[in-house]
Amino acid sequence: MGKLNISNRYAKAFIETANEKKVIEKVTEDMQLIQNVLENSRELRTFLSNPIMNDTKKIEVLSAIFSDKLCDVSLSFLKFIVEKKRINMLIDISRRFNDIRDESLRISNAEVITATQIDDTQKEMLKTNLESFTKKKLRMKFKTDDSIIGGFKVRILDQIIDATLKNQLNKLKKKLLEESISVN
Amino acid sequence: MAEVRPDEVSSILRKQLSGFDSEAEVYDVGTVLQVGDGIARVYGLSKVMASELVEFPNDVMGMVLNLEEDSVGCVLFGESSLIKEGDIVKRTKRLASFPVGEALLGRVVNPLGVPVDAKGPVNHEKFMPIERKALGVIARQPVKEPLQTGIVSVDAMIPIGRGQRELIIGDRQTGKTAVAVDAIINQKYTHSEEAKAVGVNPVFCVYVAIGQKDSTVAQVVAKLEQHGAMEYTTVVSAPASTPAPLQYIAPYSGATLGEFFRDNGKHALVVYDDLSKQAVAYRELALLLRRPPGREAYPGDVFYLHSRLLERASKLNDSLGGGSLTALPIIETQQGDVSAYIPTNVISITDGQIYLEPNLFNAGVRPAINVGISVSRVGGNAQIKAMKKVAGSLKLDLAQFRELAAFAKFGSDLDKATQRTLAKGERLVELLKQGQYMPVPVEKQVISVYAGTQGYLESIPVKDVKRFEKELIEYIDVNYPEIFKVIRETKTLGDEVIVTIKKALEEFLGKFKK
Secondary structure: OOHHHHHHHHHHHHHHHHHHOOOHHHHHHHHHHHHHHHHHOHHHHHHHHOOOOOHHHHHHHHHHHHOOOOOHHHHHHHHHHHHOOOHHHHHHHHHHHHHHHHHHHOEEEEEEEEOOOOOHHHHHHHHHHHHHHHOOEEEEEEEEOHHHOOEEEEEEOOEEEEEEHHHHHHHHHHHHHHOOOOOO | OOOOOHHHHHHHHHHHHHOOOOOOEEEEEEEEEEEEOOEEEEEEOOOOOOOEEEEOHHHOEEEEEEEOOOOEEEEEOOOHHHOOOOOEEEEEEEEOEEEEOHHHOOOEEOOOOOEOOOOOOOOOOEEEEOOOOOOOOOOEOOOOOEOOOOOHHHHHHOOOEOOOEOEEEEOOOOOHHHHHHHHHHHHHHHHOHHHHHOOOOOEEEEEEEEOOOHHHHHHHHHHHHHOOOHHHEEEEEEOOOOOHHHHHHHHHHHHHHHHHHHHOOOEEEEEEEOHHHHHHHHHHHHHHOOOOEOHHHOEOOHHHHHHHHHOOOEEEOHHHOOOEEEEEEEEEOOOOOOOOHHHHHHHHHOOEEEEEOHHHHHOOOOOOEOOOOOEEOOHHHHOOHHHHHHHHHHHHHHHHHHHHHHHHOOOOOOOHHHHHHHHHHHHHHHHHOOOOOOOOOHHHHHHHHHHHHOOOOOOOOHHHHHHHHHHHHHHHHHHOHHHHHHHHHHOOOOHHHHHHHHHHHHHHHHHHHO
């Protein structure tokens, strides 16, 4: 069974239990926190996937880190996947959990690349425009990259909206190369 | 000295730029996870279609073959070393397609329609997807018009009709390509005014070369040019040096071009040379894409690979224009083993097969067609009436000859009747020998076969049979040209013509013996 398949099952099951216990909002926050922590700490990742460490140690460490930050449901879920020997996949499960939640809430991540810094009003305008274009709520992330020369580029999931000067110049170059210029 | 004014230059540039729009571009992308051996696994591309073209960096194109849960398997039509992990892959929203149009005639192109003959760009009419579902029952009608190959033994005994699929099968070096190339060269006649007058429609040809040496392809093209056959022929070339994905799609590209002619009410002949190499290319792809191997390590859908290709050959009904697409697939066997996987598959798909044998080839019987096991399941419907009439006994005579020839090896004392059958058989075999690139028009074939089956060759020594035939045709051409004219125009052999033919044959026989 593939990684995706396993994390999918755990994530979906957890969403269902959280829904039943009516703590889904809190649990979503928890899973986002877990994903962030794991993505930022390589040490924790290697520790959790290390087979030499036994399960009690892993539970101890996890509760030491998270006990005062997570709700009871999330903590017991962590214990559960440790017992099921799937704690090494915690990061995949949390990612999958957040993806599924985003999908059901119609939220996407949008990464905007601009050549220079843009101010907050421009950011706000871009966000409202993009949201009406994609008909989704967007979680914006801004980056600068001067190699695009001018304009902006947005990536939402697999879709790219490319309004950069670099892309236009490339297109122009292609067009000019295709049609050999004929005099008269 | 000629001068170029700066404002002239800028006006030209402005004209070029006028059609350029500077709107934002929206496209879907994915990321390369893994690349190697002409295969790339891509993450993302969530809305991509199966067999859609995708664009990799460095102008490498790819085609999506596998849609999996968390990744997409693509085959690359270019160097896989130009692509690295993490590269961005763009969707083109265009299924793999091939340019079609009359402008492709006389050109040599690769399976994506890019010309490789240094004759400049091709002004194609439009793109058509290379994979199209074959037509259903309603759109078709039975095969009834002949497609003359110009090879006497084929046209007389294994007739091919327009819209038929006839397999050419044999070991290496038995003249498989020669049969196909002769068939293409013989279509020159159908493009003449003379053919138009007697109601024969032109046949456009496509020669698909898969996994062959570049030099072989160049040789075929040169031969076609030499005989004026390139005017109505397109060569789709995927030589051995091209990546396996291109070799795999080459026959479909050729079929697409053939379908363009067919759908416009014209007639097309497509030669696939050869499909065993295509199956090998497909096996390579399938194994690299980790599809489970089956018999001879071919994937499970290798039958469908060929059946969906050959099923596209068809004769359209009159309400759709009555066009046709004839397919001549070629299969190379190993040591005459026709019970291998690919040969049996293709034999069962096609409407008959032409067997070429190395023994016959080495014995000087060329084309080395074994008429005993070669068949055409369309049969007499694909022959003109005149040929049907004279060829009926030819196959029988040859069958009797083969049966007796096997016995005659044991004993020497043979009765008169047996000796006569043997003598006749030997002369018929001699009569069916034919040089390469020398197609014979059907009316001349009728006369030769008539002379052979009616026993006019009995008194001619075997070594003189070919000379007799040649001189006979010349004699009739000069003294009784009306015979050829009548056969050509009426396509039948009436009693009056037979009387004239008999007269001419007897006259000539008398002269020849002197």
